[in-house]
Amino acid sequence: MRIFASLLILTGLQTGGIAQVPQVSCGSLTRWENFKSEYVDARHIDIWTPPGYDGKKPMPVLYMHDGQMLFDSNATWNKQAWEVDDVTGKLLKENRIRACIVVGIWNNGAKRAAEYIPAKAMRQLKEAEIALFKPRLGEYEMLSDAYLQFIVREVKPAVDQAFRTLSDRKNTFIAGSSMGGLISLYAICEYPDVFGGAACLSTHWPGIFTNENNPIPKAILNYVDLQLPSPKNHRIYF
Secondary structure, eight states, X not given: OGGGTTGGGOOOOOOSSSOOOOOOSSSEEEEEEEEOOSSSOOEEEEEXXXXXXXXXXXXXXXXXXXXXXSSOGGGSTTSOOOOHHHHHHHHHHTTXXXXXXXXXXXXXXXXXHHHHSOHHHHTTSOHHHHTTTHHHHTTOOOOHHHHHHIIIIXXXXXXXXXXXXXXXXXXXXXXXXXXXHHHHHHHHHHOTTTOSEEEEETOOTTSSSOOTXXXXXXXHHHHHHHHOOOTTSOEEEO
């Protein structure tokens, strides 16, 4: 399926400001421009509702990272996209999935790595080991805890208020690719009462662009050993 193709190049570095609203092949898309936050910089939120959504029947919600790359290749920097609307529409016609709302949360360009690396896992590392990751962070500190607070405390309540949603854990999911896979895993570990499922596609375990003498994967796995929620009531896809 196209939704799984070339994930590593679909992350995008666009931020807020004036940007073309994606055109979708089915369903409807609502943009919240420069959504303000107490935790992170403002950014666009694109909310896709499936064909037939009328605000009467509540639906599950899928939160996705790198929101600028989800729907319309004509609106992306590299002219490629996940085409979530197209793929989801086809799966709905084939009765292979439930109708759901998809919330695309834009990344913040230069701060993407800082917002997506699991901070609590990284803090297990020695200072010299953390220094290996510093080039990815640039001038920023690790911001993933604040980013997840932004989603859980600001974006999700706003979506639940504006749309007819099934807001409980078993109907709330989160997904992303590459470092978006890491932050999705981190989200279900940090907020197991909020997210019932996480899709971590082409997950960027190393965190940096080398595998030799790299302590980051071990730190993440040590964190997962302690924090991964029960598979009895959570679903995780890698």
